[in-house]
Amino acid sequence: MGNELKTSVFDKKVRFLGAGVTGKVDLFKGKSLYAVKAYDCKEKYESSEEYKQRVSHEYEVLNKLDHFNVIKVYKFTSSKFNSKVSLYMEYGGSTVTEMLKKTETSEILCMYKQIINGVHYLHDNNVCHRDLKFDNVLMNEEGYIKLIDFFDSSTKPESYGIVGTDRFVAPEVFSKIKYNGLISDIWSLGIMLYYIHFKKYPWKLAQLDNHGYKDFLDHGLDLNGVPSGVKTCLQNMITTDDKRWNIDKLIENEWIDQLHSCKLGIPCGYDHSRLFK
Structure with missing residues (x-):
């Protein structure tokens, strides 16, 4: 989308923000704050060009997107022989993972509604995130959510391979060898909603050898005490892919539609900035 960022050799690294399986992210300050993701070195089996093509995928996806709930990308740089490859992005804030433990459910639902809005935008543009989780959601002091880490994203609904957390x-x-990445994103959103209400995950892995998942297949989700609107959403998100809602059905749901959330220039009513103090 061609977002402009002016950087200088005099810009200073403020602090380390985090690391994942693809690289590490640092916060820099120049005329403004920005984040730089430095990708890990190429694999032995890759040529320099193959490596650059693989790691540039994230930039190519994000550069076509423009939504305030999706992290903004500025530029992609590579050194000679692609030995150092970096992605420059806006500073999106802190992950919501720790905030979940000290925030009441109604405030967390503001975050969740923004996540859904971001995913709705992605899916409208045929982008499957494929690694939706709380660690890949940032929030800034204004209360705006930013979806991050598009390394494993796909621009086609038809997806292959085991990716995600x-x-x-x-x-x-x-x-399945082939599956719908858009629909698999909805499952991830369902797991997030489950955690928001129960403060725990239903299982470690959705496979038959996991006791919690096997119990779900035999008896369904135990949703005692869950409000009816939440229950309807969970039952239609955490289900088989042939029965699972798509993002349009989810966002049109009455309970989801009525959730209050921060919008650009319009706060939801909570002072989210206190979570950063």
């Missing part, structure tokens, strides 16, 4: 991965990702 165990607790959030849909069962068809393990059991």
